[in-house]
Amino acid sequence: MQYQDSIGYITKSIQNSNQKDRVFYLAYLSSMAIILSILEYLIPKPLPWMRIGLSNAITLYAFGVVKPKEVFYIVLARVLSVSLLIGTFLSTTFILSLTGAIASYFVMLLLFRYFKKIFSFVGISIIGALTSSFSQLFVVNYLFINSQLSYYLFPVLGGFALVGGIITGYFAEFLVRNI
């Protein structure tokens, strides 16, 4: 796994682990993401779109530890479990969070592959957050309300994504240094 080595913080134990240990490790990462996501739902917010995206820090962390395919499993497990726990499974909220999660996953995957020299966790996190927000706006615009409302929300959501992305990026860096 030369891709993992290039990140620079992988432990030997995970790299050379067997299938069973890997599954346990993925479940461990997923549960951390779920807990962070739910904790974030508990924070009172003036606007429903104001999300920090702390669970994205786990995704960022996972990109360096496990295979990209397995990161995708973590993302999917997180979105599904959180929607079941919060009670939004198959609702609009669920579709939006799935959209944002998948879109930001693919963008962050590209960034980790090709732009790792340029960006740190913070940069990748910001771009991921922006992708998440704007893909959700796109879906809202074309699936649900079909109006130009989204143009007016662009700067607002972009600002939240920037701040949340910076926080999440630093949090991911903190995780990498301390776990």
Added chain:
Amino acid sequence: MSKDRPNQVLKLGDIVLILMVIIGLGFLSFNLYGNDQGNKEVMIIGQNFRGVYPIEKNRKIEVKGPLGDTIVVIEDGKAWIEYSPCREKICMKMGKISRVGQQVVCVPNRVLVEIEGRNGDIDAVSR
């Protein structure tokens, strides 16, 4: 474990990215919210009358209704009913309107005054 990671978290690309996002968002919001003033017009509907006026120009419009003339005033980006021949004068008490979607209505004299967005504005917001 990660002793080999550099002390400084941010790389050059991050700082450039953050600045670019801030500038881009600022530019975008300036474009979206900046020229909001010139994007509205006043629509007046009477019994046999329909007119659309730009909100920037001050003017007085008399609208004929079944009870008499209702006087609508547009001034300083606001519109209101100055005088109405109806009994309750509710429309005169409804005050001045300036935002897209706001209305002043006089039911007895069949007059509706509404602020409309010119183009690309929001039709409605559900609350």
